[in-house]
Amino acid sequence: MSQNTSTSTSTSTSALAGTGVSIDIRNVVKRYKSMTAVDDVSLSIEPGEFLTLLGSSGSGKSTLLNIIAGFISADSGAIEVGGKDLTKVPPYRRDLGMVFQHYALFPHMSVWDNVAFPLKRRRISKAQVAERVQRALDVVELGHLGKRRPTQLSGGQQQRVALARAIVFQPQALLMDEPLGALDKRLREQLQLEIKRLHRELGTTFVFVTHDQEEALAMSDRIAVLRDGALVQVGTPVELYERPASRYTAEFLGESNIFTGRNHGVDEGSALVVRPEHVRLSAVGSALPTGHNAVDGVVREVVYLGSGLRVEVALPDGRHLITRSEVRGALTPSPGLPVAAHWHPEHALVVRDDTAA
Amino acid sequence: MNTKLLCRGSLVVLVVLTALYLVAPVFFVIPTSFNDSSFLEFPPKAFSTRWYEAYFQDPAWINATLNSLQIGVWVTILSVILGTAAALAMVRGRYPVKALVSGLVLAPVLVPYVIIGLAVYAVFLKIGLTQSILGFVLVHTALAVPFVVINVSAALVSFDERLEMAAMSLGANRVTTFLRITLPCIAPSVAAGALFAFITSFDEVVTSVFLAGPDVSTLPVQMWSGVRVQIDPTVAAVSTMLLLVTLALFASAGLVRLFRARRLAKVA
Numbered sequence: 062m063s064q065n066t067s068t069s070t071s072t073s074t075s076a077l078a079g080t081g082v083s084i085d086i087r088n089v090v091k092r093y094k095s096m097t098a099v100d101d102v103s104l105s106i107e108p109g110e111f112l113t114l115l116g117s118s119g120s121g122k123s124t125l126l127n128i129i130a131g132f133i134s135a136d137s138g139a140i141e142v143g144g145k146d147l148t149k150v151p152p153y154r155r156d157l158g159m160v161f162q163h164y165a166l167f168p169h170m171s172v173w174d175n176v177a178f179p180l181k182r183r184r185i186s187k188a189q190v191a192e193r194v195q196r197a198l199d200v201v202e203l204g205h206l207g208k209r210r211p212t213q214l215s216g217g218q219q220q221r222v223a224l225a226r227a228i229v230f231q232p233q234a235l236l237m238d239e240p241l242g243a244l245d246k247r248l249r250e251q252l253q254l255e256i257k258r259l260h261r262e263l264g265t266t267f268v269f270v271t272h273d274q275e276e277a278l279a280m281s282d283r284i285a286v287l288r289d290g291a292l293v294q295v296g297t298p299v300e301l302y303e304r305p306a307s308r309y310t311a312e313f314l315g316e317s318n319i320f321t322g323r324n325h326g327v328d329e330g331s332a333l334v335v336r337p338e339h340v341r342l343s344a345v346g347s348a349l350p351t352g353h354n355a356v357d358g359v360v361r362e363v364v365y366l367g368s369g370l371r372v373e374v375a376l377p378d379g380r381h382l383i384t385r386s387e388v389r390g391a392l393t394p395s396p397g398l399p400v401a402a403h404w405h406p407e408h409a410l411v412v413r414d415d416t417a418a
Numbered sequence: 419m420n421t422k423l424l425c426r427g428s429l430v431v432l433v434v435l436t437a438l439y440l441v442a443p444v445f446f447v448i449p450t451s452f453n454d455s456s457f458l459e460f461p462p463k464a465f466s467t468r469w470y471e472a473y474f475q476d477p478a479w480i481n482a483t484l485n486s487l488q489i490g491v492w493v494t495i496l497s498v499i500l501g502t503a504a505a506l507a508m509v510r511g512r513y514p515v516k517a518l519v520s521g522l523v524l525a526p527v528l529v530p531y532v533i534i535g536l537a538v539y540a541v542f543l544k545i546g547l548t549q550s551i552l553g554f555v556l557v558h559t560a561l562a563v564p565f566v567v568i569n570v571s572a573a574l575v576s577f578d579e580r581l582e583m584a585a586m587s588l589g590a591n592r593v594t595t596f597l598r599i600t601l602p603c604i605a606p607s608v609a610a611g612a613l614f615a616f617i618t619s620f621d622e623v624v625t626s627v628f629l630a631g632p633d634v635s636t637l638p639v640q641m642w643s644g645v646r647v648q649i650d651p652t653v654a655a656v657s658t659m660l661l662l663v664t665l666a667l668f669a670s671a672g673l674v675r676l677f678r679a680r681r682l683a684k685v686a
């Protein structure tokens with residue numbers, strides 16, 4: 062007899078694994094009176110992909126997600142899931158799991174009954190229901206709390222129950238609208254990892270909504286950046302961070318230093334983006350590496366981050382520049398110290414300046 | 419310090435006086451019901467239960483009571499169904515004349531009951547609905563629906579619609595979602611509305627006076643004519659029993675709430 066070495070959790074997960082389906086969003090438009098909440102968005106999500114809709118508040122993320130889920134009908138455009146047009150299909154026949162920011166657990170049911178709810182809608186035998194509920198609760202490590210009411214759980218536990226409830230019926234895809242938004246930072250990071258693990262083990266297509274760029278960078282296969290209802294850029298986290306197509310994306314994802322205007326050699330309508338980790342500091346007047354671009358300034362603030370330093374340099378034009386460097390660099394910056402900030406031109410990216418009002 | 423004490427003192431006195439004023443009739447009615455005299459006499463001179471016997475032996479009283487119960491039950495059922503549906507339409511609906519519909523549904527609370535009674539009497543006389551259980555049920559339902567609507571719409575406003583979205587995303591259609599999720603969540607308010615509806619009907623005099631007659635009467639109408647025509651102390655006996663029933667109803671509602679809270683607390 063061979064010993065089963067895998068943990069109970071991972072066997073549980075594989076038993077719940079689904080097959081990823083593609084989601085195609087075609088020219089979706091949604092208007093509310095004079096304002097356009099979703100502005101002609103087209104996006105193809107690959108089977109099994111973890112795609113994040115990222116944007117600031119009011120950029121139309123929830124509206125788009127609810128159009129996919131079927132709770133809001135688009136003015137025009139189509140939603141296809143797994144090649145089937147679902148535009149006219151009601152939400153309860155779309156077979157898409159959904160997780161909400163405020164959990165949306167049924168308060169009058171036990172944890173167990175919450176998770177069993179989608180299975181009971183599907184006329185599955187009692188024994189099957191019991192087995193799958195237990196498995197789903199095990200996957201989120203809450204197998205022992207089935208008898209509790211949702212109000213008797215912590216926020217993190219409630220969101221895990223919501224996750225279990227959304228995956229237990231093996232939906233075609235999982236939609237999540239800021240599922241970690243109501244949790245504190247530590248818990249958020251822990252659940253980020255757990256959701257990533259679920260995604261890996263289930264193989265289901267995940268569509269995740271957040272306004273937190275760090276969360277998006279940490280979790281996603283691809284990120285779709287929304288702004289005022291329109292799609293600005295779609296790409297992998299690395300692509301978006303290292304090759305932002307526009308100033309808006311550059312400023313929204315991670316920190317960046319932006320230069321505009323002819324005296325920096327930038328044309329009208331364009332902007333120069335330099336990421337803080339590519340900026341180095343040297344003593345004023347010292348020899349710089351050949352070919353480097355440089356600006357002079359005065360150190361304004363130094364923040365010790367543990368892994369490095371974050372230095373703000375005040376520039377003569379009143380703006381400031383951010384750099385990140387190792388603690389033991391050639392120069393020890395301190396407030397008031399005049400420095401030359403410089404970078405290799407290959408790290409200076411010319412992008413479209415789309416932030417002008 | 420002194421003024422604070424004075425304020426508190428006068429507040430206490432005010433509360434006690436108000437409470438006394440509200441329950442004063444009880445101190446009058448209960449002793450009177452056990453009186454041996456043939457008049458509504460206070461304070462009573464001799465103890466007796468003869469007015470309770472009189473009630474149980476008089477078919478007019480018993481019939482009126484049974485009518486009131488029957489009407490009350492029908493009114494409760496009808497107004498809970500209609501009132502809940504109306505509340506849903508008023509809270510969730512998106513249609514142009516919403517304010518007008520809300521106004522119409524709630525109108526019976528605002529229109530003087532005498533006017534309703536008179537208007538209904540004129541119409542019901544023509545179509546033969548006076549002195550019929552159906553007639554009472556129709557009028558009382560109109561009066562009771564607003565109470566259900568007020569209770570249920572308050573619950574619906576504070577109900578989180580995302581629970582319904584969650585249920586639908588999990589595969590429940592609209593009907594299942596309403597029955598399994600929405601209704602259980604607003605159930606306490608529906609029950610409160612039902613209680614209000616029953617009491618509204620059971621207690622209704624003004625419109626009922628127009629509809630009642632020698633053939634079909636209700637308990638409040640019977641009591642009213644009991645004092646008006648002959649000053650019958652049976653009225654005091656009936657009042658005392660009604661008081662007990664009402665107390666029992668509210669006490670059991672309170673107990674149910676208490677047990678629920680206990681049960682929830684226990685699992686924790």
Ligand SMILES: Nc1ncnc2c1ncn2[C@@H]1O[C@H](COP(=O)(O)OP(=O)(O)OP(=O)(O)O)[C@@H](O)[C@H]1O
Nearest residue numbers: 093097098116117118119120121122123124125272
């Ligand atoms: N029912 C509605 N009626 C009118 N305007 C609406 C409605 N729903 C959304 N909007 C508007 O559409 C825009 C997009 O809203 P949406 O909720 O999709 O934003 P979001 O990106 O999810 O924002 P947040 O991060 O704050 O949740 C907002 O400007 C919002 O005011």
Ligand SMILES: [Mg+2]
Nearest residue numbers: 122123124238
């Ligand atoms: Mg949102």
